[in-house]
Amino acid sequence: xxxxxxxKGTLDLLILRTLELExxxxxxxxxxxxxxxxxxxxxxxxxxxxALHRLEADGLIAGDWTTNEEGRRIKSYALTAAGRRRxxxxxxxxxxxxxxxxxxxxxx
Amino acid sequence: MRLRARLVALWxxxxxxxxxxxxxxxxxxxxxxxxxxxxIAAGMNSDAARADARRDAxxxxxxxxxxxxxxxxxxxxxxxxxxxxxxRGLRRAPxxxxxxxxxxxxxxxxxxxxxxxxxxxxxxxxxxxxxxRLVFVWSDMTAIGYPxxxxxxxxxxxxxxxxSRFDGFGSIWSTSAALTGDGDPEQLRVGLVSTNFFALLxxxxxxGRTFAADDESTDAPRAIVLSHALWQRRYGADPxxxxxxxxxxGQTTTVVGVMPAExxxxxxxxxxxxxDLQAFVLLNPQALTNGPRGQQFLRxxxxxxxxVTLDEARRDVDAVAAQISREFTSYGANGRRFTIVxxxxxxxxxxRPVLLALFGGVGILLLLACVxxxxxxxxxxxxxxxxxxxxxxxxxxxxxxxxQCLGEGLALASLGAAAGLATGWAGLxxxxxxRPAPLHLLDAASIDGAVLAxxxxxxxxxGVLFSLAPLVELLRAxxxxxxxxxxxxxxxxxxxxxxxxxxxxxxALGVVLxxxxxxxxxxxxxxxxxxxxxxxxxxxxxxxxLPAQRYRTADxxxxxxxxxxxxxAALPGVTAVGALxxxxxxxxxxxxxxxxxQPGQPESTAVxxxxxxxxxGLFETIGVHLVDGRFFTEDDDARRESVVIVDDQLARRxxxxxxxxxxxxxxxxxxxxxxxxxxxxxxxxxxxxxxxxLEDLGDQIYFSERQVQxxxxxxxxxxxxxxALPAAIRRTVASLDGELPIAxxxxxxxxxxxxxxxxxxxxxLALTFAGVALTLAAxxxxxxxxxxxxxxxxxxxxxxxxxxxxxxxxxxxxxxGAALATAGAAAGLVASTFAARVLASQLYGVTAGDVASxxxxxxxxxxxxxxxxxxxxxxxxxxxxxEALRAE
Numbered sequence: 001x002x003x004x005x006x007x008k009g010t011l012d013l014l015i016l017r018t019l020e021l022e023x024x025x026x027x028x029x030x031x032x033x034x035x036x037x038x039x040x041x042x043x044x045x046x047x048x049x050x051a052l053h054r055l056e057a058d059g060l061i062a063g064d065w066t067t068n069e070e071g072r073r074i075k076s077y078a079l080t081a082a083g084r085r086r087x088x089x090x091x092x093x094x095x096x097x098x099x100x101x102x103x104x105x106x107x108x
Numbered sequence: 109m110r111l112r113a114r115l116v117a118l119w120x121x122x123x124x125x126x127x128x129x130x131x132x133x134x135x136x137x138x139x140x141x142x143x144x145x146x147x148i149a150a151g152m153n154s155d156a157a158r159a160d161a162r163r164d165a166x167x168x169x170x171x172x173x174x175x176x177x178x179x180x181x182x183x184x185x186x187x188x189x190x191x192x193x194x195x196r197g198l199r200r201a202p203x204x205x206x207x208x209x210x211x212x213x214x215x216x217x218x219x220x221x222x223x224x225x226x227x228x229x230x231x232x233x234x235x236x237x238x239x240x241r242l243v244f245v246w247s248d249m250t251a252i253g254y255p256x257x258x259x260x261x262x263x264x265x266x267x268x269x270x271x272s273r274f275d276g277f278g279s280i281w282s283t284s285a286a287l288t289g290d291g292d293p294e295q296l297r298v299g300l301v302s303t304n305f306f307a308l309l310x311x312x313x314x315x316g317r318t319f320a321a322d323d324e325s326t327d328a329p330r331a332i333v334l335s336h337a338l339w340q341r342r343y344g345a346d347p348x349x350x351x352x353x354x355x356x357x358g359q360t361t362t363v364v365g366v367m368p369a370e371x372x373x374x375x376x377x378x379x380x381x382x383x384d385l386q387a388f389v390l391l392n393p394q395a396l397t398n399g400p401r402g403q404q405f406l407r408x409x410x411x412x413x414x415x416v417t418l419d420e421a422r423r424d425v426d427a428v429a430a431q432i433s434r435e436f437t438s439y440g441a442n443g444r445r446f447t448i449v450x451x452x453x454x455x456x457x458x459x460r461p462v463l464l465a466l467f468g469g470v471g472i473l474l475l476l477a478c479v480x481x482x483x484x485x486x487x488x489x490x491x492x493x494x495x496x497x498x499x500x501x502x503x504x505x506x507x508x509x510x511x512q513c514l515g516e517g518l519a520l521a522s523l524g525a526a527a528g529l530a531t532g533w534a535g536l537x538x539x540x541x542x543r544p545a546p547l548h549l550l551d552a553a554s555i556d557g558a559v560l561a562x563x564x565x566x567x568x569x570x571g572v573l574f575s576l577a578p579l580v581e582l583l584r585a586x587x588x589x590x591x592x593x594x595x596x597x598x599x600x601x602x603x604x605x606x607x608x609x610x611x612x613x614x615x616a617l618g619v620v621l622x623x624x625x626x627x628x629x630x631x632x633x634x635x636x637x638x639x640x641x642x643x644x645x646x647x648x649x650x651x652x653x654l655p656a657q658r659y660r661t662a663d664x665x666x667x668x669x670x671x672x673x674x675x676x677a678a679l680p681g682v683t684a685v686g687a688l689x690x691x692x693x694x695x696x697x698x699x700x701x702x703x704x705x706q707p708g709q710p711e712s713t714a715v716x717x718x719x720x721x722x723x724x725g726l727f728e729t730i731g732v733h734l735v736d737g738r739f740f741t742e743d744d745d746a747r748r749e750s751v752v753i754v755d756d757q758l759a760r761r762x763x764x765x766x767x768x769x770x771x772x773x774x775x776x777x778x779x780x781x782x783x784x785x786x787x788x789x790x791x792x793x794x795x796x797x798x799x800x801x802l803e804d805l806g807d808q809i810y811f812s813e814r815q816v817q818x819x820x821x822x823x824x825x826x827x828x829x830x831x832a833l834p835a836a837i838r839r840t841v842a843s844l845d846g847e848l849p850i851a852x853x854x855x856x857x858x859x860x861x862x863x864x865x866x867x868x869x870x871x872x873l874a875l876t877f878a879g880v881a882l883t884l885a886a887x888x889x890x891x892x893x894x895x896x897x898x899x900x901x902x903x904x905x906x907x908x909x910x911x912x913x914x915x916x917x918x919x920x921x922x923x924x925g926a927a928l929a930t931a932g933a934a935a936g937l938v939a940s941t942f943a944a945r946v947l948a949s950q951l952y953g954v955t956a957g958d959v960a961s962x963x964x965x966x967x968x969x970x971x972x973x974x975x976x977x978x979x980x981x982x983x984x985x986x987x988x989x990x991e992a993l994r995a996e
Contacts, residue, residue: 026135027142045139045165049132050174065131075135 011043011051012060013094016079016087019061023078026052052077060086132175140165173508190515198519204488205523208481211887212524212567214880215477217531218470220555220563224536226467227562228553230460234374234452235552237310238411242451243421244376245277245408251442254716254806256378258404263444264302265397266432267408273416273424278305279406280373281391282381282696284820286653286849289355291342295653295820295851296356297382299373300391306333308411315339316350316365319390323364329353330361331390336369338386356389358657372551376454379407382695401438402702402782409451422448440712462870465946469877472617476884478570479610480891481520482577486607487895489513489578510579517575518568525567529555532563535876542869607895608928611888615932615969616939618878618885622965623940624947625871625878627954630961632871634953635864640797642692643731646826647856648833649691652841652848653820662746665817668844669723670742675840676825683827686726689818691856692798693863700806701776704783705762714783717758717807718799719776721818727753727793729824730856735759737769737791745814750787755795758807768792775809777816787811801863802952820851830855870950878965882972885932890976893925897980904984914985921984925977929970936969937962 018024018032029052030043055061060083063075079087140161147157165171198205233239245267247257259267259279267277278301285298306318314336323331332354334343343349353360367388375381412421425446433443449457456463489496496509533555543550652672659665669687676685690696702714724740735756744751752773759768769790774783799805813821825833834853841848897904904917944956954961 025142026139045136045168046171046174049136049139049171050177053175072138072141073134074138075131 011047012055013087013090014041015051015055016060016083016090019077019079019083020087023064023076025074025076029077055083059083129172129176132172136165136168136171140168187511187515190511191519193512194516194519197516198523201488204484205520207887207891208484208520209523209527211477211480211484211884212520212570213527213531214883215470215474216524216528216563216567217535218473218877218880219566220528220532220559221535221539222463222466222470223562224532224553224555224559225539225550226463227558229456229550230463232552234455235370235372238414239310239452240450241275241412241414241416242309243410243412243418243448244379244451244454245410245425246447246449247404248445248447249716256376256447258379259406259408259446260401260404261399261406262397262401263404263432264406264408266428267410267425267446270428270431271424273413273421275411275413276304276308277408277410278302278308279391279408280305280375280381281405281407282385284651284653284696284851285357285387285389286655287342287354287356287387288358288847288849293847293849294342295651295849296338296386297384298356299381299385299388301388303390305388305409308409311367311371313365314368314371315347316363318365318367319388323390330356330359331364332356332361333365333367333388334363335367335384335386336371337384339366356387358655361389374451374455375407375409376449376451376457380695380698381407400782401436410448418448418450440710442712462950466873469621473877473880473884474566474570476614476617476881476888478574479614480884480888481524482574483607483610483888483891483895485513485517485520485574485578487891487898513575513578514572515575517571520575521567521571524571525563528567529560529563532559538872542865542872607892611885611892611928612932612935614881614885614888615929615973616936618881619933619936619965619969620940620943621874621881622878622968623936623944623962625874626961626964627944627947627951627956627958628867628871628874630954630958631950631952632864632867635801635867638797638801638953640692640801640860641732641794642796642798644692644856644860646830647730648825648828648830648837648853649822649856649859650834650837650853651691651820651822651851653851654848656819658845658847662817665819666745666814669813669821671844672823672841673723673725675844676823676837679825679828679833679836679840681828682825684725684729685823685825686729687723687813687821687823688726688730689721689813689821690798691822691852691859692796693801693859694822698799702783703758703776703807703809704774705758705771707772711783715761715807717754717775717809718805719809719811720798721777721811721813721816721821722753723813723821726824729826732796733794735792735794736767737789739791740810740812740814742814744790744812748815750785750815751790751812752787753791753793753810754789755808756792757795757804758809759789759792761807773809777811801860824856867952882968885969886972886976889925889928889973890979892928893921893977894980894983896924897921897984901984908985917985918981921981922974922977925973925981926970928977929973932973933966933969937966940965 014033014037015029018029018036024032026045026048030048034042052061052063056063056077059080061077062080063077066074066076068074140158143161143164144154144157147160148154152160162168234242236242245259246255247259247263248255249257258281264277264279267274271277280302281300283298283300284295287294287296301319303319303321303324306312312318313333316333318333319331322328334349339345339349349363350365351362353362355361373381373383373385375383410421412418425448429444429446433439433445500509536553536555540550540553654665654668659668673685673687676682689699698718699720700716700718702711703717704711704714722740724742724744727734727739736759737753740751740753752775754762754768754773762768762773763771769792771789772786773789774786776783777785793810795804796808797804798808825837828836837853838850841850907917908914940962941957948956
C-alpha cells in the first residue's frame with residue numbers, strides 16, 4: 001500500500017487522537033498511528049519527537065516518566081484537559097473540511 | 109492553564125537545559141531500543157536489529173536539533189548556548205581573544221572618549237533655559253584688526269531700545285574686588301552684571317535670589333550674589349549668610365543669593381569672561397549710558413523672542429547699527445557693525461572643526477580595528493574548515509553555523525565594549541587632565557547613559573558585521589572537498605587579495621596619522637622654543653588690589669608700591685621685582701584703546717593698541733628686550749610730563765625708518781574710547797607676546813604706573829626659594845597693610861604653560877591617534893601574514909625538508925610584509941600631502957611639507973610592519989619539517 005505524506009498540521013491532530021483513550025510513549029504513538037490509519041501513515045522519529053515536544057510545550061499533552069520492568073526510563077504522554085478540548089474542536093473542524101472536500105471532488 | 113504550562117516549559121528550558129537534554133537522550137535511546145526489541149521479537153538477530161532501528165530513526169543529532177527547535181523559549185536558549193559556546197571557544201584561544209579584544213578596546217575606547225567630548229561640547233545644549241534662543245553680540249571692528257570686540261554702554265541701550273525681535277539684552281564684565289572681614293582678606297574674581305543678566309540666561313539662585321529691579325535704586329543696599337564654591341569654602345555653606353552684609357572693596361554689601369553649584373558661566377573663550385567667577389555685583393549700564401561710545405567693555409548676551417530665527421534677529425541688529433552709525437559722528441566713516449552668533453555655536457567656534465576631525469579620525473580607527481578583528485575571525489574560521497565540514501556532514505544546519513558566527517562576533521564585541529569602556533574612561537580622564545583652560549565645556553564630558561548607548565550600539569553593529577565576515581568562508585565550505593584535506597587551499601586566494609588590500613589601506617591611513625602626529629609634535633617643540641619677548645622661568649607672581657577708600661591719591665598708591673617693591677627685593681635670594689597691570693596669558697579682560705601717532709591725525713584713522721601700566725624694574729625683572737631708548741625709572745612720575753614705552757611693531761607702523769624716541773603719541777590710558785593723552789616715547793621694546801604665544805597681536809603702549817595708576821597690579825618676583833616665597837610674600841604684604849588681599853600667588857611659568865596647553869593637547873591627541881593607528885596596522889599585518897603563513901605551512905615543510913635554509917623561508921615571508929609596507933607607505937605618503945594641508949592652520953614653525961616628519965612617519969610604519977611579519981616568519985621555521993608535514 002502506498003504511503004501518504006502527512007498534511008501539515010494533521011500530524012498534531014492524529015497524535016492527539018492516538019492519546020484519546022490512554023497514555024502512550026513515543027513508539028506507542030507511532031505504532032498506534034500506523035494501526036488506526038491501516039498503514040497509510042507512518043511517522044519517523046524526526047517528525048514524531050519534535051511534534052510531541054511542541055504539543056507538550058503548548059500544554060496539550062503532558063509527559064510523564066515511568067520505569068519499565070527492565071529498569072529503563074520511559075516517557076509516556078497523556079492528553080491534558082486543554083488537549084481534549086483542542087481535539088474536539090479539531091475533529092469538528094476536520095469533519096467540515098472533509099465534507100467540503102468530498103463535495104467538491106464529488107461534483108467534479 | 110496554557111500560559112502556566114508555557115511558563116513552566118520556558119523555565120525548564122532556560123534554567124535547566126542540561127536536564128532537558130538528558131531526558132531527551134533517554135527518550136530517544138528508549139525509542140531506538142524498543143524498535144530494536146520489536147525487530148528481535150520478529151526474528152532478527154540482535155546486532156542487525158539494533159543497526160536497523162538506528163537507521164530507521166535517522167540522524168539522532170538532527171532529531172535532537174529539531175526537538176530543541178520547538179521548545180518554549182528556544183530562541184533565548186539557543187542564543188545563550190551560542191554565546192556560551194563562543195566564550196568556551198574564545199577561552200581555548202587566549203592569544204586570538206586577547207588580540208581581538210585589545211584591538212576592539214582601542215577602537216571602541218577612542219570612540220567612547222571622543223564621543224563623550226563631542227556630546228558635551230557640540231550636542232548637549234548649554235545649561236540655560238531655552239538656550240537655543242541665546243545669542244552673543246560682538247562689535248565687528250575688522251577694519252582696525254578687532255573682528256570680535258565688546259560693546260559700549262550706550263550701544264547696549266540702543267540694542268535694548270531699538271530692536272523688536274528680542275526679549276532682552278544683558279551684559280557682563282569681569283574685574284576683581286577685595287573681600288575683607290570674616291577671615292583673611294581675599295581678592296575675588298567678580299562679574300559685573302546687568303540686573304537682568306541671570307533672568308536672561310534663565311539661571312536661578314540656589315539660595316536666596318538673583319538681582320531684581322529694586323537693587324538698582326541708589327538708596328538700596330549694595331547687593332552681591334556669591335558663587336557656590338566661595339559660599340562653601342569661606343562661609344561653610346551657611347544658609348543664614350543670605351541677607352547678611354559682607355565687606356566688598358571696603359563697602360558694606362548685602363548677600364542676596366548664592367548660585368547653584370552646577371552654574372557655569374559659559375561665554376565664548378575669547379570674551380575674556382572667566383568661567384569661575386566667585387561673585388557677581390551689579391554694574392548698571394543705565395548709569396553709564398551717557399559714557400563714550402568708544403568705551404567698549406560690555407560682553408552682551410541677547411535672548412531672541414520665541415520663534416525668531418537667527419537671520420531675522422541679525423537683520424534687526426544690523427538695522428540698529430546702521431541707524432546709530434548715521435546718528436553719531438564719533439563712529440567715523442566706517443560706522444558701527446554688530447555681529448550676533450548663537451551662544452552655543454560661538455562657545456565652540458574654534459574647537460568644532462577640530463572635534464569633528466577627531467570624531468572622523470576615531471571612526472577610521474574603529475573601522476581599522478574591525479577590519480583587523482574580521483581578518484582574525486576569517487583566519488580562525490579558515491583554520492577550522494575541517495571541523496566545520498565535519499559538523500555539516502553530521503547534520504548541523506547552516507543556520508546553526510551562522511548563529512555560531514554571530515554568537516562569537518557578539519561575544520567578542522561585548523568583551524571589546526567592556527574593555528573599550530574602561531579604555532574610554534581612562535582616555536577621557538587623560539583628556540580632562542590635559543584640557544586647555546578655554547575649553548571649559550569639556551568639564552561636562554562624562555560617560556553617561558547616552559555615551560553608553562552609543563558604545564553599545566556601535567559595538568553590536570560592528571559585532572554583527574564582522575561576525576559575518578567568516579561566513580563567506582563557511583558558506584563556500586564544501587564538506588566533501590574539505591574532508592579530502594586539500595579543500596582549504598582552493599578558497600584562499602580571493603581572501604588573501606581582499607585582505608591585502610585592506611591591510612595596505614590600514615598602513616596608508618597609519619602613515620597619514622603618523623605624519624600628522626609628527627607635524628604636530630614638531631609644532632609643539634617649535635612653540636616651546638618661541639621667544640615671547642620675556643623670560644618666565646624662576647619668577648613668582650601675585651596680584652594685589654588697593655582699596656580706593658584707603659589709597660585715595662596717586663601718591664598713596666605710588667608710596668605703597670615703592671615700599672612693597674623694596675621690601676620684596678630685600679627677601680633672601682630675590683634679585684629683581686616689578687609690577688605690571690596684567691599677567692601675560694591671564695584671563696583678565698584686555699585693556700586697550702585707539703592711538704594717534706601723527707600731529708593732526710584724524711581720530712577716525714586711529715589704530716588700536718593694548719595698554720599696560722608698568723612700574724620701574726618690571727621690564728628688567730621679566731627680561732624684556734630693549735630695542736631703543738630706555739626703561740622707566742622712579743623719576744617718571746607725576747612731576748614729569750607723560751611718557752610711554754612702545755613696542756617695535758607700533759614704532760615701525762607709526763614712524764617707519766625713523767627713531768621712535770622723542771616722538772609723540774596720543775593714547776587712551778583710562779579706556780575712554782578716545783585718544784586723549786599726548787605722551788612722549790622714551791623707549792622701544794621688542795613686541796611682547798602677552799596675549800597669544802604664537803601671534804604678534806595688537807600694537808602695545810606701556811604707561812608708567814607712577815603716572816597712570818592701575819588697580820589691581822600683578823607683582824613679579826625673580827629669584828628666591830619658590831617653596832618659601834609665597835609665605836614670605838604674604839608676610840611682607842601683611843607687614844605693610846594687614847587688610848590687603850593677595851590673589852593668585854603662582855609661578856609665572858604656569859601662565860605660559862597654560863598658553864601652550866592647546867598645542868600640548870593637540871600633540872598628545874595626535875600622538876595617541878598615531879600610536880593606535882600604528883598598533884592596529886601592525887596587528888593587521890601580523891594577522892594577514894600569520895594567516896598566509898599558516899596556510900602555507902605544508903609548502904614550507906616540504907621546502908625545509910628538501911633542504912631549503914630557514915633564512916630563505918623567513919626572508920620569503922618577510923618579503924611579503926615588505927611588499928605590504930611599501931605599497932601602504934607609498935599610498936600613505938601621497939594621502940598625507942593632501943591631509944597635511946587640512947592641518948596647515950594648526951601648524952607652527954613647520955610647513956605641511958616637512959620632509960623630516962614624512963621620513964620619520966614612513967620609517968616608523970615600515971619598522972612596525974617588518975616586526976609584525978617577523979613573528980610569523982620565525983614561527984614558520986621554528987617547527988620541524990616533519991611536524992609540519994604530519995599536521996596535514
